[in-house]
Amino acid sequence: MFFHIILERNMQLHPRYFGRNLRENLAAKLMKDVEGTCSGRHGFVVAITGIENIGKGLIRDGTGFVTFPVKYQCVVFRPFKGEILEAVVTMVNKMGFFAEAGPVQIFVSNHLIPDDMEFQSGDMPNYTTSDGSVKIQKDCEVRLKIIGTRVDATEIFCIGTIKDDFLGVINDPATV
């Protein structure tokens, strides 16, 4: 799920960045430091949308670095247990399949794939219903339910299931 929230961070800046562009420099550094990172609480920081407030700087002894408390608005993405998510299948094998939703890595084990879908090996491994009408293979989009999440410093892992109503393939590029 996406959230638009305000976060705070203490930014250390080298004195060479001081001057009339201080604000811009802070903002640029903030984007570089924060976008694309994960935290257990907020999930993945997708983009910074604005700077709310920059507090007064504190000079660090000896180095001349200054620390500014910066409040900023950003869009974060974080999956929750029970959430329904759409994801792109990245790999299919006999254990199940892996899918990605942005930075989130999801595994759907074959225990959690409907029993009427069977694994087919070959150059394009897939799970297919007995009548062949539904096929899960690399690059197709699936709708799945998250049953477990773990958010690391750089990655988000999820366990997903498609063994429920209205879950499964929503778009197969091979048939479009």
Next chain:
Amino acid sequence: MSLQADSPVHSSSSDDFAAYLDAELDSKSSESSPKSREEEVDEEEEEEEEEEEEKVAQVELCDLESKRIKRFKAEISENLEDPEGSTSHRALELNLEASSSKEACTHPGSFGDMCIVCGQRLNEESGVTFGYIHKGLRLGNDEIVRLRNTDMKNLLRHRKLYLVLDLDHTLLNSTLLIHITSEEEYLKSQTDSFEDVSKGSLFMLDSMPMMTKLRPFVRTFLKEASKMFEMYIYTMGDRPYALEMAKLLDPKKEYFSAKVISRDDGTQRHQKGLDVVLGQESAVLILDDTENAWTKHKDNLILMERYHFFGSSCRQFGFNCKSLSELKSDESDSDGALASVLKVLTRIHHMFFDELTTNLEARDVRQVLKTVRKDVLKGCKIVFSRVFPTQFQADNHYLWRMAENLGAICSKELDSSVTHVVSTDAGTEKSRWALKNEKFLVHPQWIEAANFLWEKQPEHKFSVNQTKKE
């Protein structure tokens, strides 16, 4: 100075720098500065979920194509508006948990330390890591057995078996650029382009300072073998190297996708094991030039003659002769090691599926391999002369065993039924007996060549020189 030690990165809220300085200098007692966000963030996940709603007070739900998950969204946004939202959110979580764990889960495996079936966080690391398939994936032993069983049925239905392939000296030969000799310098101008990898055979890698030569016939080999086998790469090299080689051998990712095993994936140091291969041992064949890597799986192994293209490779194995590259030569394409082993694989595959009459699932490719091997020197009766050290127990010698595995009968006594005398010296008594009685007198390499090439070799190519008179 306390100022430095207390690391003002965690800014205090005092806004005036002077005041801050004063305060710091006056009271050496370092007041605990407010905890930084960074620190809080790492705390337990369980707590986070409750607090989420307060933090995200002014949340907007961006971009959720709403219709599909209306109900869920409704519940969540309710939470978000509700200052005591945490409670109802909690309830929702609990419900989900309750519904998914009606029966006790055996936690058959994990992904990112969460059970692949119930999603529960698992603290204990158990089972085997399958990092070569996907980062963070582990499977318990029961699950591996289950997967092997279902996969086996699937595979047999497609008339396929498993084939595990070594890289170095089996499918290719690599050298570090710094080990390229002056006689090999010419190669640098002959490397193939990465534009169409599938047409090249000599590559200078850009990601690592290496040059790699693919073994002649390897592309045909892989293409043909893939029709009969599900193939894995298994190398003692590290993962980046293994993946780089897989790109050269399989640029279209037709054969080895998520089936490249490197030493980073093995469960034992300096050993290769079939425990990380998701195939039943009775259906696996292995091609490797290093027998010692497979101590537990010798019956699955087809030993390959080493492919030494580069000089550094020859010297690494103690050969002082010129390498193929230094001689500007190469192994035969149509008649080399890979071509002959492909014939063997085809034969084994045919026997397994078309000649055996037992129940398909009871068949064992290791038995078939043994049978095929026993045909190579069938009908030969061999006597060794001055091949083994005097005190050596002859039937323990590897050549003796090799000859027997190839179907020959080995004997210590000369009689008229003997067909071959194997010796390095034509002057021994037994050698002279062979010549006198019109038996074949061959060098021990005759046996080794037959072993590698899976065919009895013409004896005249392995004649023995008379070195000294006895």
